[in-house]
Structures are given as C-alpha cells and as structure tokens.
Amino acid sequence: MDLSSDASFNALLAQPDQEFYPWLSSVGLVGSAQTFTCPTCGSACKFVPRANRRLCFTFRCRNSKNHEFSLTKFSFFEKIKVDVRALLRFVRGYLFSGSLDDSANGAEIVGNVRLDWVSVTRDIFVEIVRRSLNIVRFHKEVEINDALVGTITIDGRSVVHNVWLFGVTHTETSQVLLFPVLARDEVTVVRILQRFVDPGAKIVAEPGSFYSRIDFRSYGFEGVSRNPLQTVRNSRVWAHTKAHFCKFSESSKLLSFESLVCEIIWRSWKRGDIFTNYLSDLKSIYTLKGPPQFTSNTRPIFDTWVSSEEYASCNFNFSFMDSTSPAVCALPSSTLIMSASARREDSEGRASSLHAHSSQPASLDTVEFRLDSM
Numbered sequence: 001m002d003l004s005s006d007a008s009f010n011a012l013l014a015q016p017d018q019e020f021y022p023w024l025s026s027v028g029l030v031g032s033a034q035t036f037t038c039p040t041c042g043s044a045c046k047f048v049p050r051a052n053r054r055l056c057f058t059f060r061c062r063n064s065k066n067h068e069f070s071l072t073k074f075s076f077f078e079k080i081k082v083d084v085r086a087l088l089r090f091v092r093g094y095l096f097s098g099s100l101d102d103s104a105n106g107a108e109i110v111g112n113v114r115l116d117w118v119s120v121t122r123d124i125f126v127e128i129v130r131r132s133l134n135i136v137r138f139h140k141e142v143e144i145n146d147a148l149v150g151t152i153t154i155d156g157r158s159v160v161h162n163v164w165l166f167g168v169t170h171t172e173t174s175q176v177l178l179f180p181v182l183a184r185d186e187v188t189v190v191r192i193l194q195r196f197v198d199p200g201a202k203i204v205a206e207p208g209s210f211y212s213r214i215d216f217r218s219y220g221f222e223g224v225s226r227n228p229l230q231t232v233r234n235s236r237v238w239a240h241t242k243a244h245f246c247k248f249s250e251s252s253k254l255l256s257f258e259s260l261v262c263e264i265i266w267r268s269w270k271r272g273d274i275f276t277n278y279l280s281d282l283k284s285i286y287t288l289k290g291p292p293q294f295t296s297n298t299r300p301i302f303d304t305w306v307s308s309e310e311y312a313s314c315n316f317n318f319s320f321m322d323s324t325s326p327a328v329c330a331l332p333s334s335t336l337i338m339s340a341s342a343r344r345e346d347s348e349g350r351a352s353s354l355h356a357h358s359s360q361p362a363s364l365d366t367v368e369f370r371l372d373s374m
Contacts, residue, residue, distance in 0.1 A: 141171040176268040
C-alpha cells in the first residue's frame with residue numbers, strides 16, 4: 001500500500017476495525033497471533049474478538065484464558081490512550097508538513113495533548129540518531145557552519161555560556177550532522193571532525209570565517225575555502241536548517257531542544273516516502289517481542305556540550321535570533337542565520353527544502369515549518 005498517497009492512506013483509515021487492525025498486525029505495527037507470545041508464561045497466543053474493548057481484539061494465551069493482553073501490547077501505541085487512527089494521522093501529517101498546528105487539526109487534536117504527541121513522535125528521531133552517532137562517518141568532502149542558538153548557566157553559577165550549533169554537511173548527499181557546543185574554537189571543531197569525518201576528506205569553510213583560518217592539514221584533512229555560491233545546494237540546506245530553529249523559543253527546555261536537533265538530523269538523512277521510512281525506524285525500536293529497544297534515556301544526547309551532571313543542573317535559554325538582529329549581524333559571518341545567496345534564491349521563489357513562515361521566534365504551540373524536498 002502506498003502510504004505516501006493521501007487517497008490510499010485515507011482509504012486505509014476508513015476500513016472497519018475488523019480489517020484495519022489485522023492490517024496493523026500484517027505490517028508489524030502491532031503483534032500477530034503467529035508471533036506474539038504470552039509475557040506471563042511464554043505460551044503462544046491467539047486473536048480474540050472483543051466487541052466491548054476499544055481495539056475490538058485482544059491476545060489471549062492458549063495456555064490460560066486468564067492471560068489476556070491488549071492488541072497494542074509492546075507496540076508504539078501501547079501507552080497512547082487515544083484512537084490509533086488519530087495518532088497515525090497526526091504522525092503522518094507532522095512528517096509531511098512539519099506543522100504542529102496542521103497535523104493536530106487534521107487529527108482533530110486539541111489542547112496540550114498535541115505537545116505530548118510531538119514528544120512521542122520525536123522519541124523515534126532521538127533513538128535513531130543515538131544509534132547512528134556511533135557508526136556514521138562522512139567521506140570525501142564536508143562543509144562546516146555554525147549558528148548561535150542560546151545561552152546556558154550551569155549549577156546556578158553566574159557565568160553565562162553561549163550555546164552554538166555546529167553543523168557538518170556532507171557535500172555528496174546533503175546529509176547534516178548537528179552538535180550543540182559551548183566553545184567555538186579549534187579544539188572543539190577538530191575533535192568533532194575527527195570523530196565523524198574520514199581522514200583525508202576536504203573540509204570546506206566560507207572564506208573569511210573563523211574556520212577558514214584553521215590549518216586542517218595538520219589534523220589529516222584538506223582545508224578548502226569556498227564561496228557559498230559555489231556550493232548552493234548545501235548552503236541552502238544549512239540556511240534552512242537554521243531557519244527551522246528561528247521558529248522556536250523554548251526557555252529552559254533542554255529536552256525539547258536536543259530532540260529538535262535530532263529531528264532535523266533525521267530528516268536530512270531520509271529520502272523518498274518519509275512516512276514509510278519513519279515506520280521502518282519505529283519497528284526497529286518497537287520489535288513487539290518485549291519492551292521497546294531504546295538504547296538509553298539518559299541526557300544529554302550529545303556529549304559535545306555539557307556532561308550529564310551539568311545537564312541536570314543547568315538552565316538553558318533558547319534565543320535564536322534572525323539575521324536582521326543587530327546582535328547577530330555583529331557576529332562573524334559564519335554565524336549568520338541565512339547566507340546572502342540563500343536569501344536571494346528564496347526571494348526569487350526557487351524551491352526550498354524548508355520554508356520558515358516567520359523570522360520571529362514563536363512558542364511551541366504555534367511553531368510551523370515545512371520540509372518539502374530536502
């Protein structure tokens with residue numbers, strides 16, 4: 001079934017329960033009678049129709065009728081006390097539009113419940129990025145950029161640290177890696193590059209930027225200064241990545257900040273039907289053989305900025321400013337939110353991978369961004 005088609009997806013949700021829930025089972029989103037085993041005694045189970053239950057089916061142990069479990073046991077839907085169809089509609093809407101309001105309205109979700117759903121949806125992004133950070137390596141050529149995204153105080157001390165978002169864009173694929181950092185210096189930059197970029201790769205930095213002055217050859221890389229006009233696609237990917245952050249203002253919400261970083265990384269990695277990609281990643285976590293296979297729930301996700309002890313006691317102020325702000329304009333050129341070439345292309349109406357609808361920060365309730373063709 002083509003889940004990228006609105007008509008096919010709507011037809012699927014319109015199916016009666018007796019057809020819809022077996023379909024969920026057939027594609028591995030909930031357990032099946034052939035594979036689900038009783039969590040209590042390990043015996044095989046069977047589907048049992050239950051007209052008085054919300055999901056109209058349950059799993060019943062073949063060894064004991066007292067061992068009966070919800071159809072969503074061990075699945076992504078187990079702890080969601082809402083209609084499964086509504087959750088699928090919300091997730092798909094959020095993936096395709098990137099708009100919290102649009103996806104919530106399409107699923108007929110009101111109030112703060114939608115914020116919980118965004119958090120649940122982003123848990124998948126977080127886990128996939130956690131796993132990938134242990135194995136991902138970029139080769140041949142990468143571009144590096146950064147942006148100032150906020151400030152942080154640790155353990156109640158009066159010292160305020162700037163929080164930078166350091167980005168590495170793979171030239172060949174336009175895939176992005178993002179890392180929160182507190183120090184915008186040579187040691188921090190090189191440490192990240194040595195972890196995630198193959199030796200001998202070209203490191204592209206904008207002429208005149210802080211990074212163009214680093215001697216990358218001494219670290220086993222080939223440093224290259226190149227005007228953004230020569231790498232239009234990747235410059236636009238980075239510009240729109242930063243424009244995404246302009247839509248958020250989440251004071252002291254570190255959990256949401258790192259999850260947002262993971263979401264942007266995940267989106268840059270995926271091609272084709274993004275909803276099918278998401279379901280595939282979801283099933284790698286919710287295997288239905290037991291509790292979900294999350295690597296860790298510890299924070300921070302990224303070890304490039306604060307330790308776990310500092311994370312627990314810090315106060316984060318998200319203050320990403322647009323490129324017209326005097327404070328930002330006074331920063332080095334590499335910190336500007338959108339390069340002149342990217343702004344020029346957008347003003348000419350060319351296709352963009354992400355269209356931010358406002359240069360002013362908004363609350364999470366009103367955030368809206370679109371990723372059409374990253």
